[in-house]
Amino acid sequence: MLDVVEYAFEGDRQCARDYLRGLPVGAFYTYVLLTPGGLPFYVGKGKGDRVLQHEAEALRNSKIHKTNPYKCNKIRKIVGLGDSVGYRIDRVYELDEIACLKREQALISHYGRRCDGGVLTNLAAGLGSPAARDPLSAERHAATLSGVVEGDGERTALNLYLQSLGAVASVPIKPLAAYRSRLVGAYPSPKALKNASLRNGLTIVASVLASGLRITSGTIVPRKFMIAPEAENWPLDGPPPEVVEGVIENGAASDILKLGLVSLVRADRPEDEGFRIDAGQAARIIGLVGRDYLEEWDLV
The missing domain is CATH 3.40.1440 (GIY-YIG endonuclease)
Known part of the structure; x- marks a missing residue:
């Protein structure tokens, strides 16, 4: 022990x-x-x-x-x-x-x-890269860390960030540089969605937190945001990216619109879109993610 x-x-x-x-x-x-x-x-x-x-x-x-x-x-x-x-x-x-x-x-x-x-x-589980590498190989160590993608620092940074907010089966944020060619304007998902999930709530929280905003009436949540991973706990060989631009991927953006958790603020480029929150939507997001959780991080 x-x-x-x-x-x-x-x-x-x-x-x-x-x-x-x-x-x-x-x-x-x-x-x-x-x-x-x-x-x-x-x-x-x-x-x-x-x-x-x-x-x-x-x-x-x-x-x-x-x-x-x-x-x-x-x-x-x-x-x-x-x-x-x-x-x-x-x-x-x-x-x-x-x-x-x-x-x-x-x-x-x-x-x-x-x-x-x-x-x-x-955000990460420790054992970052020292000047003299631990005999425990980077490959073996990285395999033990949820969200780590060998050879892809940007995706690793975003995965670790999202998973630090809560457990999700799949990460709804993608690196903008790698995803831009696949990015389309947000629209309400045509598929049937019965209930909002924690993943839907954390999609919104991820951008709100990284952008220094709060979940309140009138907030416009950017579809694109930036994070900077900390070097001291970085799980891959070499330094982390200085800044990573992330974007809410197409399906996740469509889902939060379909569920009525936000309203779309259109833009010429998909990555420049925003999602407006009104009072009722703020209450739904708070109920979905948890008021105590959000208050702890000063998001409400």
């Missing part, structure tokens, strides 16, 4: 900064970001002041897609309520980056990502 009871440090931001200054130069460490109640919501591995950078990323004046939007909204929610993020330094590794990476992966597995029924906002 993984030992998570004993750790090197836990405290507020300033105390964490003071603790980090006392570490050996170049030392690696695993860390956990905590809610004010002490619940873990993000696990990482880093050196220097990496653990402190997440809060700065979330609060600086930049577009939400430039970082993990799920994690950033969590931090914004905590700070917006007048509370503070808690910091835990789990283990310190002076020289062994591989051991640090393995510990990070073990912590993520222990607490679980939200898409796996756990509590973490991590």
Whole structure:
């Protein structure tokens, strides 16, 4: 059983900064970001002041897609309520980056990502690419990660992003660069649809979250949006794409229109279309995905 009871440090931001200054130069460490109640919501591995950078990323004046939007909204929610993020330094590794990476992966597995029924906002499952590769091959590791597509960084990034929001049988978002030739204008699906599914709700939530919007009357949800995968947990060899443009694919766009969850805002190009939400539609989406879930990420 993984030992998570004993750790090197836990405290507020300033105390964490003071603790980090006392570490050996170049030392690696695993860390956990905590809610004010002490619940873990993000696990990482880093050196220097990496653990402190997440809060700065979330609060600086930049577009939400430039970082993990799920994690950033969590931090914004905590700070917006007048509370503070808690910091835990789990283990310190002076020289062994591989051991640090393995510990990070073990912590993520222990607490679980939200898409796996756990509590973490991590998009990937850990064991990213260090300078010296772990003897565990990238191929074997990637095969264990849901949503990872060997040789396709953009699709992997979008799959991991969607699955961090919730479990879906198929991902309704495609990389725009690869999908543009197949993209057509959205129209209500001609097939019979009895009930809206969680997948339909998450199709909308994915764009709302990445675009820094909220599910409320008058919101226009863009069909196209951008995310930027985090390098520290990237599961493929080489760095992740700096930015990935995703687009709601044809069938998923048709379904949310057919179900009346949104109304179409037309455009000359399919990728520039939007989906307007009125008060009744917002209530349906909230009921479909869950108010508590959406409130936690400040989407309502």
